[in-house]
Amino acid sequence: MLQNSFLASVIFNTSLADRNLGAPSLRLAPHVTYTIRTSILYSMRTDLVKNPSWKFHPQSLPADGFKYNYIFVPLQDMIERAIILVHTGREDVEPAAQTQAMPYPCHTRDLFLNNVGFFFPLIMMLTWMVSVSSMVRKLVYEREIRIEEYMRMMGVHPTVFFLAWFLENMAMLALSSVALAVILKASGIFAHSNACIIFLFLLDFGVSVVMLSYFLSVFFSRANTAALCTSLVYMISFLPY
Numbered sequence: 001m002l003q004n005s006f007l008a009s010v011i012f013n014t015s016l017a018d019r020n021l022g023a024p025s026l027r028l029a030p031h032v033t034y035t036i037r038t039s040i041l042y043s044m045r046t047d048l049v050k051n052p053s054w055k056f057h058p059q060s061l062p063a064d065g066f067k068y069n070y071i072f073v074p075l076q077d078m079i080e081r082a083i084i085l086v087h088t089g090r091e092d093v094e095p096a097a098q099t100q101a102m103p104y105p106c107h108t109r110d111l112f113l114n115n116v117g118f119f120f121p122l123i124m125m126l127t128w129m130v131s132v133s134s135m136v137r138k139l140v141y142e143r144e145i146r147i148e149e150y151m152r153m154m155g156v157h158p159t160v161f162f163l164a165w166f167l168e169n170m171a172m173l174a175l176s177s178v179a180l181a182v183i184l185k186a187s188g189i190f191a192h193s194n195a196c197i198i199f200l201f202l203l204d205f206g207v208s209v210v211m212l213s214y215f216l217s218v219f220f221s222r223a224n225t226a227a228l229c230t231s232l233v234y235m236i237s238f239l240p241y
Helices: 062-069 072-088 111-116 119-144 147-153 158-186 195-217 223-236
Strands: 008-012 034-038
Touching (some): 034 072, 062 072, 119 147, 119 158, 119 223, 158 195, 195 223
Antiparallel strands (some): 008 034
16 A cells, blocks of 8 residues: 655645746845645644533643644744755754744643533523423413403503513513522632622523413413423424524
């Protein structure tokens, strides 16, 4: 079996079309541009910007970032020194090529987060399931006993009825979001996260839950059936994630 021994190729972009090839000597252009193409074994991938899935560990090992030191950097150093030698007639010895990783704190591996990272979103979803069932059941029940129509007959605009239902449920979810943010911060689960950011994240999720509940309530006319079916749809909607 033939073994691929290709290491790198050097492509000089300096054109010699306007030069006299019959001349006894050719002078090197003042500005030399070239391209170094190394084997895939000695270079980093350029077709992938970021991993599509989240990882709780470093994206790459430290050794992966030094692939350019194998072929690319030494070859570029030799070419640059040769160009300097041709232009100046003197061999450049200093400075030597040297690479060093960017100083950065060591990665801390959180075993607890690694173990509960998959179940934590599921637990958060189950936390709001009772609220979804309660909100939809209450809204459908009011339609079932014609309260909304009675309010319209009394001159109440439907927007006011919706805002009252929305603010009531958002107040309840806001209180639960505050409690969850305090628990997650005080227990050390999100020790390096801002408590306000955690609260805003949970509150934003609460708004989406309220809107989903209002959307699903349109398809039902019985309160008990609506509560059961919306809980099931709410759980199924999280399966793709």
